[in-house]
Amino acid sequence: MTRGGKDKDRTDPDRKCIATGESQPKAGLIRFVAGPDGQVVPDLMGKLPGRGIYVASTRVALDKAVAKNLFSRAARTQLTVPADLVVAVEAGLARRVVDLIAMARKAGHAVAGQEKVKDWLEKDQAEVLIQAFDGSERERWKLRPPRGPGSLIGCLSAQELGLAFGRERAIHGALAAGGLERRVVEEAARLAGLRTLAQGKQFGGGTAGKDTKTA
Structure with a gap:
């Protein structure tokens, strides 16, 4: 890619x-x-x-x-x-990524939760691993990207990732191949660019929206 x-x-x-x-x-x-x-x-x-x-x-x-x-x-x-142009662009991209993941979830092409994601990884169903950047390092290291670093999305907060799955927070998510996977990867790459400092350290901005459910 x-x-x-x-x-x-x-x-x-x-x-x-x-x-x-x-x-x-x-x-x-x-x-x-x-x-x-x-x-x-x-x-x-x-x-x-x-x-x-x-x-x-x-x-x-x-x-x-x-x-x-x-x-x-x-x-x-x-x-x-x-x-507020920079803030608006970042928030808009975050909303697009969240919305696309939510659409993939509804189509059965995305799951969240450590056990479900782990199961997809073990069965080679996951094409992309999604991990919240503000999750603990210990939590994130429990699961590894299925195709190496290029198959990891790490630009969303736990609140934003949770929003995509209809829950308060989420640390782990996964996308299956096909469907909206390519679009999610493309938009996430743009968002990651805005959430990465010159020295490569990622930071979080405003959330994509408000959570409507908890789980």
Whole structure:
């Protein structure tokens, strides 16, 4: 897989990041457009009308684009950057990952809980292991990714992962191959980029939403 969870043989147009100047597949970038009021608007689903402005999905790149208002230069017109743009992008990506995992769960392609996940791993049903970044190291080390480090999603908090499974908290989850697995991996890769500091240490931001159930 390449950055963003894309298979190497899968067609994915390259776009240039306005912060790094480097071109890369769209899967690893965040698209922005100019809103009717001249504000920068994140287009996380890539469907809003208008000329796209792309920023690599890393905290460093996005912070640079905001601090220097590189959006205006790319759009060749003055744009206003909302004060909470970085927070809004991170929260939006977190919601997308949570929603996609929830959809996979409803389709029978995702499970949570140490014993269920362990069973899937032992039976080779799990393609991706999901572990909350704020779970204890001892808990997380009990289970290992089925295909090595590239098959681990670790950018969600226990509350966010729990939200995807309709419970208060969850430390372990797993995705089966097929279904929404590829989309979850792609969106999680973008979120992980925003939740990783330059030195590689991951941190947690705001949660994707409020829990509605406990279990």
